Amino acid sequence: MEEILLSHGSGGKLTQNLIDEIFIKELDNEILRSKNDAAILDLEGERLAFTTDSFVINPIFFPGGNIGELAVCGTVNDLATSGAIPKYLSLSLIIEEGLPITELKQVIKSVSETAKKAGVKIVTGDTKVVAKGEADKLYINTTGVGSLSTKLNISADRAKPGDMILVNGNLGEHGIAVLSERKGLEFETIVKSDTAPLSGLVSDILEVTDQVKVLRDPTRGGLATTLNEIAEASQVGIKLQEDKLPISETVEAASQMLGLDPLYLANEGKLIVIVPEEEVEDVLEAMQKSEYGVKSAIIGQVTADEPGRVVLENNFGASRVLDMLTGEMLPRIC
Numbered sequence: 495m496e497e498i499l500l501s502h503g504s505g506g507k508l509t510q511n512l513i514d515e516i517f518i519k520e521l522d523n524e525i526l527r528s529k530n531d532a533a534i535l536d537l538e539g540e541r542l543a544f545t546t547d548s549f550v551i552n553p554i555f556f557p558g559g560n561i562g563e564l565a566v567c568g569t570v571n572d573l574a575t576s577g578a579i580p581k582y583l584s585l586s587l588i589i590e591e592g593l594p595i596t597e598l599k600q601v602i603k604s605v606s607e608t609a610k611k612a613g614v615k616i617v618t619g620d621t622k623v624v625a626k627g628e629a630d631k632l633y634i635n636t637t638g639v640g641s642l643s644t645k646l647n648i649s650a651d652r653a654k655p656g657d658m659i660l661v662n663g664n665l666g667e668h669g670i671a672v673l674s675e676r677k678g679l680e681f682e683t684i685v686k687s688d689t690a691p692l693s694g695l696v697s698d699i700l701e702v703t704d705q706v707k708v709l710r711d712p713t714r715g716g717l718a719t720t721l722n723e724i725a726e727a728s729q730v731g732i733k734l735q736e737d738k739l740p741i742s743e744t745v746e747a748a749s750q751m752l753g754l755d756p757l758y759l760a761n762e763g764k765l766i767v768i769v770p771e772e773e774v775e776d777v778l779e780a781m782q783k784s785e786y787g788v789k790s791a792i793i794g795q796v797t798a799d800e801p802g803r804v805v806l807e808n809n810f811g812a813s814r815v816l817d818m819l820t821g822e823m824l825p826r827i828c
Contacts, residue, residue, distance in 0.1 A: 505714025506819030
């Protein structure tokens with residue numbers, strides 16, 4: 495008998511199988527079928543973005559953040575990557591008996607501070623308490639609503655050959671930060687999670703162009719898995735330049751030591767941007783001026799070759815295929 499595995503929650507191939515073969519098969523409609531991070535709803539002529547997410551990270555406190563900050567940023571970013579201005583969030587908590595009140599207060603304080611930074615209001619919520627051993631300290635679900643300009647059409651299926659691909663900074667930091675805290679690992683330089691609300695960065699991009707094709711935040715499964723989703727949705731090839739990828743020396747060294755690939759590690763403050771070639775320099779300049787985009791870089795290009803495939807090319811012209819994540823690199827990462 496088939497059973498659910500941890501890797502069904504990795505964001506990789508098994509997650510996609512779960513979505514396609516169970517959820518979409520039974521719940522199918524044109525909005526759900528788009529498989530974007532936020533649903534775009536047309537309510538009597540007003541366009542809204544609507545999204546929901548659950549956070550079950552272990553541990554709930556990690557270098558650079560905690561589950562509360564993560565929950566707000568994750569939902570805000572899913573709204574922002576649709577091109578929407580995030581407005582309102584719900585906050586629902588499943589609390590395990592025995593959680594110290596001081597830890598709960600710290601988490602909620604982070605929720606409040608991050609929501610203010612992102613310009614959103616927490617307007618409703620729910621709380622449940624379960625017996626000790628029936629959860630892992632604290633689970634959070636957040637649902638978000640944002641307003642969307644009628645002229646924007648940003649979706650994973652809009653990439654075209656010739657478009658350029660950008661990312662707003664160093665990859666893999668969230669994954670290494672959580673793993674180091676979970677396993678008690680110490681590196682020469684402390685790696686902090688990149689958890690950040692990206693709505694301001696998206697606004698900066700949209701101020702210089704309305705020609706953005708795709709925006710995605712590469713969370714579970716990392717950059718490689720998210721680009722595979724885009725390549726499949728748009729039926730295009732994607733070619734990345736290895737020497738252009740922003741990866742810190744510490745994350746690179748930690749990944750090598752642990753046998754991990756930073757291109758598959760989770761990020762919580764990173765943004766993939768795909769724009770026409772003629773727009774890319776203006777977009778890069780706008781991103782680099784933003785608080786969360788100083789290390790932005792052009793990392794590759796959309797091609798007509800091998801639709802649905804992502805390829806990494808090095809300085810010597812050799813290339814390797816970056817497939818969608820198979821299995822579970824790091825469970826309970828967000």
